[in-house]
Amino acid sequence: MRGYIARRVLQGIVTIWLVTLGVFSVLRLTGDPVSYMLPPDASKEDRARLIALYGFNDPLWKQYVVFNNNLLHGRFGPSLRWDSRDALEVFLSRLPATLALTGAAMSFSIIVGIVLGAVAATRPDSLFDRVAKGAAILGQSMPVFWVGILLILLFTVYLEWLPSAGGLDRLGLKGLILPAFTLGCLFVAAHMRIVRSSMLDVLDADYIKMVRAKGMPRRTVIWKHALKNASIPIFTLFAVNFAQLISGAVVTETIFAWPGVGRLLVDSVFVRDYPVAQTVVFFAASFIIVINIVVDIAYAWLDPRVRIAG
Amino acid sequence: MRHQLLRRLSILTSCLLVGVLVWSPASAADPPASVNQLIIAMDGWGSDLIDPWEFAQPGFIADYLNLRLLTRDENMKVQPLWAVEWSQSDQGIDIKLHPKATCQNGEKADAAMLQKSLEGSMGLIEGFKGALNAAKVKAAFEAFEVRGDHHLFIKTKSPDPGVVPIIGGHNYHLWWYGPAQYLLKVGHAEYVKNPLGCGPYKIKEYKPGDRVLFERWEEFWGDYPYWRKPQHKTMEWLKVPDGAARYALLRSKQADMATVVPFAIAKDLPRSEDGKRGVNPKKGPLWTQTLRANGKMQVAFDLEMALKEGKADPAKWGNDPTLNPKVREALALAIDKQAILKTGYGFLIPNESIYNYNSYGWRKERAEQPAPYDPQRAKKLLAEAGYPNGFETTAHFAEFAGRPNQKEAMDIIASNWKAIGVTVQVVEHDPFKYYAEQDAGKRAYLPINEWTWGRQENGIFIAQIAYASTGFRSLYNDKTDALVKELSQTLDEPKQLALLAEIEDEVLRNHWIVPLYDASAVYAYTDRVLEHPMPEFGAHFLDLNRIVVSGER
Numbered sequence: 025m026r027g028y029i030a031r032r033v034l035q036g037i038v039t040i041w042l043v044t045l046g047v048f049s050v051l052r053l054t055g056d057p058v059s060y061m062l063p064p065d066a067s068k069e070d071r072a073r074l075i076a077l078y079g080f081n082d083p084l085w086k087q088y089v090v091f092n093n094n095l096l097h098g099r100f101g102p103s104l105r106w107d108s109r110d111a112l113e114v115f116l117s118r119l120p121a122t123l124a125l126t127g128a129a130m131s132f133s134i135i136v137g138i139v140l141g142a143v144a145a146t147r148p149d150s151l152f153d154r155v156a157k158g159a160a161i162l163g164q165s166m167p168v169f170w171v172g173i174l175l176i177l178l179f180t181v182y183l184e185w186l187p188s189a190g191g192l193d194r195l196g197l198k199g200l201i202l203p204a205f206t207l208g209c210l211f212v213a214a215h216m217r218i219v220r221s222s223m224l225d226v227l228d229a230d231y232i233k234m235v236r237a238k239g240m241p242r243r244t245v246i247w248k249h250a251l252k253n254a255s256i257p258i259f260t261l262f263a264v265n266f267a268q269l270i271s272g273a274v275v276t277e278t279i280f281a282w283p284g285v286g287r288l289l290v291d292s293v294f295v296r297d298y299p300v301a302q303t304v305v306f307f308a309a310s311f312i313i314v315i316n317i318v319v320d321i322a323y324a325w326l327d328p329r330v331r332i333a334g
Numbered sequence: 335m336r337h338q339l340l341r342r343l344s345i346l347t348s349c350l351l352v353g354v355l356v357w358s359p360a361s362a363a364d365p366p367a368s369v370n371q372l373i374i375a376m377d378g379w380g381s382d383l384i385d386p387w388e389f390a391q392p393g394f395i396a397d398y399l400n401l402r403l404l405t406r407d408e409n410m411k412v413q414p415l416w417a418v419e420w421s422q423s424d425q426g427i428d429i430k431l432h433p434k435a436t437c438q439n440g441e442k443a444d445a446a447m448l449q450k451s452l453e454g455s456m457g458l459i460e461g462f463k464g465a466l467n468a469a470k471v472k473a474a475f476e477a478f479e480v481r482g483d484h485h486l487f488i489k490t491k492s493p494d495p496g497v498v499p500i501i502g503g504h505n506y507h508l509w510w511y512g513p514a515q516y517l518l519k520v521g522h523a524e525y526v527k528n529p530l531g532c533g534p535y536k537i538k539e540y541k542p543g544d545r546v547l548f549e550r551w552e553e554f555w556g557d558y559p560y561w562r563k564p565q566h567k568t569m570e571w572l573k574v575p576d577g578a579a580r581y582a583l584l585r586s587k588q589a590d591m592a593t594v595v596p597f598a599i600a601k602d603l604p605r606s607e608d609g610k611r612g613v614n615p616k617k618g619p620l621w622t623q624t625l626r627a628n629g630k631m632q633v634a635f636d637l638e639m640a641l642k643e644g645k646a647d648p649a650k651w652g653n654d655p656t657l658n659p660k661v662r663e664a665l666a667l668a669i670d671k672q673a674i675l676k677t678g679y680g681f682l683i684p685n686e687s688i689y690n691y692n693s694y695g696w697r698k699e700r701a702e703q704p705a706p707y708d709p710q711r712a713k714k715l716l717a718e719a720g721y722p723n724g725f726e727t728t729a730h731f732a733e734f735a736g737r738p739n740q741k742e743a744m745d746i747i748a749s750n751w752k753a754i755g756v757t758v759q760v761v762e763h764d765p766f767k768y769y770a771e772q773d774a775g776k777r778a779y780l781p782i783n784e785w786t787w788g789r790q791e792n793g794i795f796i797a798q799i800a801y802a803s804t805g806f807r808s809l810y811n812d813k814t815d816a817l818v819k820e821l822s823q824t825l826d827e828p829k830q831l832a833l834l835a836e837i838e839d840e841v842l843r844n845h846w847i848v849p850l851y852d853a854s855a856v857y858a859y860t861d862r863v864l865e866h867p868m869p870e871f872g873a874h875f876l877d878l879n880r881i882v883v884s885g886e887r
Binding site: 058061062067068069070072073074077105106107108109114117118173176177180181184187188189190191194278279280281283287288291 | 375381382383384385388390391457463464466467468469470473522523526541542543544545572573574575576578579582583585586587588589799805806
């Protein structure tokens, strides 16, 4: 088991390093940030002056060595866009908003997904099952930006019930409802389907038949015995989806002007703010990799066949 | 009877008295009653930089936190801000400052502060990178001389009229002035964490790229009608990049104002220009104000210069059809500009000049002449140039924020040129890379580019950076080179205007440029906003401090 964990951690570190290398290279392929900082009508002299000031006239390999050295020492560098603030500080200032949004979206999609999936599994091919599947697929098929705009139109413009721009600090919990619902819709379908299929497998198992035969109430059979045993693949998917949400909330954050990491990434890529873009990608990649490692280790712990094969 | 008459008379007198009291308006100079909040949904505010000595990019935050020397009022007249008097001679620039000017930390905003600030912006103070155009200003200035508490003389190397527009801030906000002693004391890193300035607002909360909450500085010293203590205690900017989302905020009254409303939405909203510009026309829950001509669009044929500068391979491009002036003229004649203008719902302004509409150097008679459109003559010219069956080429453009309809324009141009036999492949680029790659010598955009300028109020600035070999965009020949050089050494206004006209005539005679249109920006307001006076032209003078609202949110 220890060897398996060590191998997975090592693989994770290599993957993170490869991701940072990729981001470093791709960002620099798109041109020097000074070109993006300056307006189109800046003079040649001022362009040259700033390139030298920021050290972008150093050869790429040298910039890469400096970058790795800084990374090893936990330094992500000063932001080019936001007045030389530390890139890590900029990232951390946006993280709580994204965690709140993705946490709420995930909770919404899990609760709705589990309820719909479990009830649908107990009534396969019923009208409820079909409607729930249809609604869930609809939620997954509709582009996030479109759902977001429609929700704003209905709840903000026509009904004037909910606000539509700003973070928790500005709007409080009320401001979380529309973006969380928009983002959560995406995953309701996935969660509902995995719950439904896992539950169908479990509900067909002998021990469930036995429990039923003993006369245990239907509610207890479904929610206590069946759902509990069907939950391992469900929670694996939840964990992976949560990691994806953290890095994938870009569109929702843009539509609802949510001050999160997704918007920060888009903004920093647009203006070629290398340090901030690299920091966001580093942490997003690390988060996804760590979650995957934890899930793999949990699997290996639960199922000895996994570590033998691994 | 007498009693009744007296009663009627007293009622009439009371009515008249009440009427007079109700009618009696507050003087235009009186500040409106204070309110708590103003919320603005913005597409963006340019740069998020706030240190005036490290400004690489124009931005709007600094306009409210710090000082500019000059500004423009709603009639486009240059007006004093920090500088109350200013003049330029062959020897230098003479500036007298507002005697009451102070900063939020109590620091005196005097001549010594202006000198230090200029040095900081020029990159002469260690620990600060300097501002945009530092190199140009550094090359122009020779020495400073403090002639009084509020009087600074800047000795210049030559009488270049292009420098005051940079340091003044009345043509395009480029340089700001902050509390020099405070900046020197705390340094850059501390300043951006605890910024303070000398303008009408303090920054209460600031989330770069997301939200700014300004708080009125109660002791603000400004006493101009266009720059004094604002009506609202706080002004909040929310960055809402999506146009429809900004409009939704306005419709639901979560914001009092939204910047850059999409044309398709704006076309159906009441315009204040139909009555008094910048004043709520009271025709519904929303109203708009159009900032005319804040972005300039034109087609440029710059291969000739790229070859001249060694940036284009002569073996590949030496015989390109666009090197022939007749071909360029034909291509210009084939563009149906009226069709392009129709795509803008009235928010695109015809302008046949190379300078921004109504800016210094812009000639009404030149700019407002009918756009030539003659496909038959275009075909004839192509045949004369040796291309009776047309040719194939590529055109390049990038859609810049706040300068809409570029794609629509290029599609129409491609279709117009197809009609005379010229097949053009239109390539869209990332706006951030568009000029950078071109000027880095890659010249990826040959032979036809769509150019855009942000609004500049001074044609001298355009001439210096675009039509001289020492410039940046560089469409020039020996003649324009000499003209720009002469222009850069004279303070004689009639001569400047004559030179600007001559440069324009030469550029258009060579058909290097096909002026297309000037694009406007539409700002929308809820009915809470009573008025927002600001210049008709120039998106760089939002004057949000001048917004007057009725009652609390």
